[in-house]
Amino acid sequence: MDLCFECGSELSHQKTNLEKKWNNDYYTILDVPVMICPKCNEEYFDGPILTRVEELLRSDAVDRVKKRVRYH
Numbered sequence: 001m002d003l004c005f006e007c008g009s010e011l012s013h014q015k016t017n018l019e020k021k022w023n024n025d026y027y028t029i030l031d032v033p034v035m036i037c038p039k040c041n042e043e044y045f046d047g048p049i050l051t052r053v054e055e056l057l058r059s060d061a062v063d064r065v066k067k068r069v070r071y072h
């Protein structure tokens with residue numbers, strides 16, 4: 001069970017769209033797994049997930065025109 005560092009509430013597993021600056025542009029990563037606190041709306045991303053996001057941004061999976069990529 002994962003708890004919020006701020007208030008100790010149980011975090012809910014959801015998916016979100018993450019904005020990330022990359023090569024001086026902002027990219028949107030769709031459907032990124034995230035844990036959200038139902039009380040204070042704090043968002044927590046696991047380290048491996050952020051590593052994967054960077055891999056995706058470097059890969060050919062990215063739409064360089066729309067500046068977006070779906071997490072997978």
Ligand SMILES: [Zn+2]
Pocket residue numbers: 004005006007008009037038039040041042
């Ligand atoms: Zn909280």
